[in-house]
Amino acid sequence: MKTVNILICGVGGQGVLLAGDIIAETAIASGFDAKKSEVHGMAQRGGSVVSHVRYGDKINSPLIREGEADVILSFEEMETARYLHFLKPDGSLIINQQQVIPMSVATGKAEYPVDIVEKIKQHIKDTVLCPGMALAEKAGSAKAVNTVLLGALARKLELAPDKWQSVISRRVPAKTVELNKKAFESGYGQK
Amino acid sequence: MKMFLSGNEAVARGAWEAGVNVVSAYPGTPSTEILENLGKYKEIYAELATNEKVGLEVAAGASFAGARALTCMKHVGLNVAADPLFSMAYIGARGGLVVVSADDPGMHSSQNEQDNRYYAKMAKIPCLEPSDSQECLEMAKLAFDLSEKFDTPVLLRLTTRISHSKGVVETGERTEHQPTGYVKDVAKNITIPAHARKMHVKVEERLKKLAEYGEHFSYNKVEKGEKKLGIITSGISYQYAKDVFPQASFLKLSLTFPLPVKMISEFINSVDEIYVIEENDTFLEEQIKADGYKISGSCAYEKEITGKAKIPIAGELDPTVLAKVFGLQKESSYKPLQLPARPPVLCPGCPHRGVFYALNKLKLTVTGDIGCYTLGMMEPLNAMDTVICMGGSVTAAMGLEKALGPEMAQKTVAVIGDSTFFHSGITGLVDMVYNNSQGTVIILDNRITAMTGHQENPGTGKTLQGQEAPIIELEPLVRSCGVKHVQMIDPLNLKQTEKAIKEAVNNPGASVIIARSPCILIEKRYRPALKVDEDKCVGCRICLKLGCPAISFDKDKKKSKIDPMLCIGCEVCASLCPKQAMGHK
DSSP, rough: OOEEEEEEEEESSSHHHHHHHHHHHHHHHHEEEEEEEEEESSOOSSSEEEEEEEEEEEOOOOOTTTTTTEEEEEHHHHHHHHGGGEEEEEEEEEEOOOOOOHHHHTTTTSSTTTHHHHHHHOSEEEEEEHHHHOOOOOOOOOGGGGHHHHHHHHHTSOHHHHHHHHHHHSSGGGGGGGHHHHHHHHHHTTT | OOEEEEHHHHHHHHHHHHHHOOOEEETTTTTHHHHHHHTTTSSSEEEEOOSSHHHHHHHHHHTTTOOOOOEEEEHHHHHHHHHHHHHHHOOOOOOOOEEEEEOOOOOSSSSSOOOHHHHHHHHOEEEEEOOOOHHHHHHHHHHHHHHHHHHHHHHEEEEHHHHHHEEEEEOOOOOOOOOOOOOOHHHHHHHOOOHHHHHHHHHHHHHHHHHHHHHOOOOOOEEEEEEEEEEEEEHHHHHHHHHOTTTTTEEESSSSOOOHOOOOHHHHHHEEEEEEEEESSSSSHHHHHHHHHHSSBBBOOOOOETTTTTOOOSSSSHHHHHHHHHTTTOOOOOOOOOOOOOOOOOTTTTTTTHHHHHHHHHTTTEEESSSSGGGGGGTTOOOOOEOSSHHHHHHHHHHHHHHEEEEEHHEEEEEEHHHIIIIIIIIHHHHHHHEEEEEEEEEESSSSSSTOBBBBOOOTBTTTSSOOOOOOOOHHHHHHOOOOOEEEETTTTTTHHHHHHHHHHHSOOOOEEEEOHHHHHHHOOOOOOOOOOOOOOOOGGGGGGGGOOTTTTTTTTTEEEEOOTTTTOOOHHHHHHTTTOOOOO
């Protein structure tokens, strides 16, 4: 099988790292080799974070080459633009409709880019806008944005939904399994 | 059993499987998770050391006892531990002694890029370089065997991309190692010159044996591909090169010091074009080129060996960089937009913020140190002037004062975290008192080692495993160092903070302020989020000077606003607002 490359980006504290774990573990549970890479430490909170996940028959580099991501799963609108050069020309994009204001914008030193999502959509044909927070709240908790986005991603990949569900159930707190199942399904329903 | 492990988790698992008995280390990104994971095994004695030198010396002591011992650190940590490393290279290892260095190409969370393979060469000990999590596990085990077989410490060298990438790993079971016991052997274990002169001769003989061993070492291997292109590589660079040149012939080296000279020369002769692909420094390239002369007196290779002439020396290597320098990367059709940068920030409610706000306001020169609080240098706090290394803030302030006189001490403050103070700040403070400094040190005591992800330290009253430990109290400690002017303050109280700083810098003699408030992420003392009373807010933007991620400015309304999802109710902004516009209503 050809290697599948997924890049996840967002802001420290949004749950990017856990999402990467779940994708890789779902791929492994489906019989593939997988690698995942990210950098942590040094108060990454509020900073730009990125996680690379690759799966297939045999994976060498844990990092995706620019222009070779099949999917970018973005947790924050502006962060999508920061990593867009990683996407394949015919790749898919899933954007969580949320803006997290960086310090330079909060203090008035810089502007949050206007119409950023519109600009990105002009470049990428296959763009899914996902109201992650709203769907997560509907499923029972704003904290499940993560799982909603994984649902939206699952639709783009050929990994069986039940494999996703079993890895998610294992990785989230026991009390929230049902809620996360719902969140995953509502994300899966996004087109 | 198959597991999905990071390189660090795999090193911990491998060391456990090898029967490691004693582990001592100070946290440092990207190495921290090795100790954290080893601390979970009940068969092992694992401890948080006060610094890396201590960590290596405790491991060395355990090795004297015939135990298998490990210490781990980030690259700059090995600078701190270099002293015992070089001596242990002479003494050798009775029980296996493994030193893990996790280097940080790209400086994701470090003050420099340094290639610690040179430490192996300089100390004349073997260097092992795994290239993924599976090899991390296998080489951690192997390192103990090598150490005992050749009577030497072994350097197991990782990089951030190895430490923090995850891969599928086949794990095994633990083989118990019974410490063989201490045996007195002064000629081996005491490094006085008379002994050390003999030890040096042994070290050189050992290196020859290791080089011979490397020629048949199964992890140094040739992967035959096209004859046209040959690549010599190691570590993570192997994985990148494998993706970019799938058709090439490879010599993948895992024992990268000392090098297998014959194996390399045979490989070079078996291909047409030869590249050395490695990250940062020219460690392999230099040796390979020099070895060419060693073989025949003049250069034995009849072809050019290309490495750093093509591959950048600065910054992290990755498959894109590699493909670009070889002209194999397509330009992206997407032109990147100019975006506001998004560096990490001090968390909402972080107790360090109040101190930095006050230091900025008082326009003091601030010598900084290594920790979350290094972020005090960022906009809009801008409250830091220098950062050298762990413990360097106290002594840098001292140097400023001694160069420019006591007036400079009245304009200067050193800041240092609680864990960093125990690590290496305390010796600087002793120097300050002893040499009659007028300097001021603020210990930012957030009751935890925060930057590496919340490890305990001698001030927290807990061990690595969370068990109770005696608390080393900072206040009596600094008093017993001879500091007379010691103030305890709550940094969330801005008035008290500012007043204490003014008093301290004007005090004749060394002064210490202990700014104590627990890291908000461990204490979780969240109170309801504050709101801005828009009738009272005059848009003066004073609150924005705090650099709190929860506060932003609404340009249309010309009022400040607070994000209720981020605010944890520390009320520092409320105490600052001249119009009392921030509150719970």
